[in-house]
Amino acid sequence: MPDDQVVARHKALCQEILRHNRLYHRLDAPEISDAEYDQLFRELLAIEEQYPQLATPDSPSQQVGAEPVEKFSPIRHAQPMLSLRNVRNDAELRDFDHSLRTTFLARESELEYCLELKLDGLAVELTYRDGRLLQASTRGDGITGEEISENIRTIAGLPKQLQGDYPDLVDIRGEVFFDLDDFRRLNQRQSEAGLKPFANPRNAAAGSLRQLDAAVTAERPLRIFCYGIGRLEGAQPETQFGLLEAMARWGLPVNLEQTRVVRGVDAVARRYAEILDSRDNLPYEIDGMVIKINDLALQHEVGELSRSPRWAIAYKFPPRQAETVVETIGLQVGRTGAITPVAHLRPVSISGVTVSRASLHNWDEIKRLDLRIGDRVIVERAGDVIPDVVRVLKDQRRGNETTCPEPTLCPECGQPVIRREEEVVPRCGNSHCPARTLERIRHFVSRKAMDIDGLGEKQIAQLIELGKVEDVADLYLLRKEDLFELERMGETLAAKLLQAIDASRTRPLSRLLFGLGIRHVGEHTARVLARRYPDLDSLAAATVDDLKAIHEIGDKVAESLIDFFTDPCQLALLDKLRRAGVHPEAEATVQQDGPLNGKTLVITGSLESMSRKQAEARVEQLGGRAAGSVSRKTDYLVAGPGAGSKLARAEQLGIEILDEETFLRLIGEEKS
Structure with missing residues (x-):
């Protein structure tokens, strides 16, 4: 029997793990890293292995995820969506293989495994009936998930109608995630809008799918890879890899390129080493490799535990964490004037990459961490090139650490900064700040705005430094001779760049509105405005009440638009753009007296x-x-x-x- 100390520790672990489950699965706001969570969970399992009577049904070891959030309609899975057990080293991998062969299958011969990348995203289930996407849900607690049907339909590349010889009814399991470049751009937009950036791509994917308004989800470039099935009415393939090939034939996005079928545990270990070496070259975040018995009949024979299958495990990567020192805190200025702090670190190697900076997001985050210059900290690379500071080692303070006060002057131009009461970042109020100019032009020429290919950060910085451009309108006044002054800019590249600039003069109005960088006006809001107003003049003439009468335009957006179109500097810029030949194409506008008006x-x-x-x-x-x-x-x-x-x-x-x-x-x- 366990003594009182063991029982107390078990109870404390249960409470702590359940709290972290709620933070991770329901609130998308984890307080600890995956590695720290796994350590807690392993300690719980070790206690319950020694004292099985403690593994009651309410223990986290017997549960999956967390209960659904009340704001979403519940959907019960026809078959439970289980979680995967983890192994973290070669010895545990070989124990898994040995147990399968000798305990459950009574065979000494090598098993064939299907090896898949373990994406760090949000697990979902998609139900297709007669080939049509009927509904979608999150994993939830493994038994009941949250309905996200409208949001899932906004994901590009996910078919609403299956192709080929699809089954009559099938529940598809998949992982929704962000490409790393898209995640960085999303966090940049969050920061510039005065919103808290997402901690990692997984949180961003979960937060995007759990929007009550599908239009918000549609603005975010989510991706999905499908990896398995639950319920299936129809012929079933014989192998896991065959199932993935079948799903690909049905038109579902499947990561076949990175999937391997191997025989024997030695081959599994070699593939794991390959993935570990190449993970930083992938466009998305992964945190390990999933190992499954390839033969589906053998999977069925081996069976399942209460919260996980016996026939599959996740071989997790070592945590992307390291200990280092915050040597100073620098300041960055964005296009909207948002000033964000960045920790400059004593260089340290994390997963083979030397890092010397970490994102701090804002001063509220600095206060939450109680971070000071000179502190020893734990930094983690979690889906971004720039890592995050996840914890301050306060017990190692020596007394000479110093705080970093919120700035009162812009670090680039020296002008006073402003922090509005409802925002988490201070801003430079000088519209001519050189740092803001650089970021504004970068945003203006980006792919989803005016899409001027060939103008990168280095070229823009040189044009500003040479005095060739002071604002976005100056781009349309550039001559070939101006471009020749840029590094490595020859006749051919200059001609291509001028052609790209010229082609952007007639981009759709929504692209121009987005490119102008009006606060709180993202891609979707720009499209909403362009459908209601045929040109900039009619939009500029709109009143606050006119704008707020449009669905999806609230107080903040309306006030921001009024501020923009009454600012003499912005009006001068718009006039300069017109004179430079920028005439955006009108888009299909809303009929004010249409048959569905107000419906x-x-x-x-x-x-x-x-x-x-x-x-x-x-x-x-x-x-x-x-x-x-x-x-x-x-x-x-x-x-x-x-x-x-x-x-x-x-x-x-x-x-x-x-x-x-x-x-x-x-x-x-x-x-x-």
């Missing part, structure tokens, strides 16, 4: 005459609002084949339900 519609199921995105765009062009979820404010539900929980919700609330033909008559179109 809220929800579209569910599949339509034959158009895609859901096309239908939602048509609703908005006719003055209506295309919502992602059914509520008492919904006027119509347009229901096509495959309509699920939204149809039931609409019937429960007594909302008028339209079939496709009735919807088309309402918008003045005929079914083709």
Whole structure:
């Protein structure tokens, strides 16, 4: 029997792990690293292995994830979504292989394994009936997940309709994630908007999928790789790799390129070493390798534990952490004037990469960490080139550490800074600050704005230093002779760059609005505004009330737009752009007297005459609002084949339900 000390430690571990589960799975706000969590969990398992009577059903060892968040509709998985056990070294890997062969399969011959990358994202389940995407949910607690159907449909590359010889019904399991470049850009936008950056790509993916407004999710370039199935009605492949190939034939995104089939544990160890060496060359974050018995019949024979399968494990990578010293704290100035602190570190090697800087995000984060110059800290590379400071080693302080006060003057131009009460970052108020100019031009020429290929940070910095550009309008006044003064700029490159600049003069209005860097106006908001106003002049003439009358335009955005279009400097810039030949193309605008003016519609199921995105765009062009979820404010539900929980919700609330033909008559179109 365990003594009182062991029981007390077990209870404390359970409480601590459950708290961290809630922070990680429900709130997307972890306080400790994966490595620290795994250490706690392993200690819990060790105690329960010695004293099995402590492994009660309410122990974290018997549970998966955390219960669903109340704001989402619950979806019960037809088959539980289990978690994977971890191994962290070669000895544990070989114990896993030996146990499978001798204990569960009674064989000495080598097993064939399917090896997949373990992405650091959010696990989801997608239900396809008759090839159509019916609904989607998060893992939740493994039994019940959160419905995220509308949000999952915004992911580019995920089919709404399967291809080829697909099964009648299948539950697809996948991992939603961010490419690292997209994650960095998202965090840059968060910082510039005065919002807290995401801690890592996994948090960003989870936060993006758990938006109540699918339009916010649509603005974020999420990706997904599918890796397995739950329920399946139809013929099942014989192997795990065969299943991945089948899913790829159905049109689902599958990471076949990085998947290997090997025989024997030695080959598994060699592949793990290969991935560990090459992980930094991948465009996304991984935290290990998943090892599965390849033969699906053998998987079934081996079976499952309460929270994990016996036939698969995750071979986790060593933590990307190191101990070092904060030598000083520097300041960076963004395009909106946001001033963010960066820790300059004593150089240290993390996963084979020497790092000397770490992100601190803002002064609230510095206060939370109680960070001081001279502190010894733990830094972690978690999905970004610049690591994060995850913990201060306060017990190693020597008394000579110093605090870093929030700046009162801009470090680049020396002008006073402003910090609004509702924001977490101070800002330089000087619109001519050279650091702001550089970041503004970088944003203006970026792919999702004016898309001027060939203008990178180095070229922009040189143009500013040479006095060739002071603002974005000056780009359109550049001559070939000006470009020849740049390093490594010859005749051919100069001609290509001028051609790219010229091509950007007629980009759509939404691209220009986004490129101008108006505070709180992201890609999606820019598109909303461009659909309502045909040109800059009509938008500039709008009042606060006009803007707030547009769905998705709130107080902050409206006030920011008014500030922008009443600022003499910005008006002068817009006039300069016009005189330089920048004339954005008008986009399809909303009909103020359209048949759906003021109405809220929800579209569910599949339509034959158009895609859901096309239908939602048509609703908005006719003055209506295309919502992602059914509520008492919904006027119509347009229901096509495959309509699920939204149809039931609409019937429960007594909302008028339209079939496709009735919807088309309402918008003045005929079914083709």
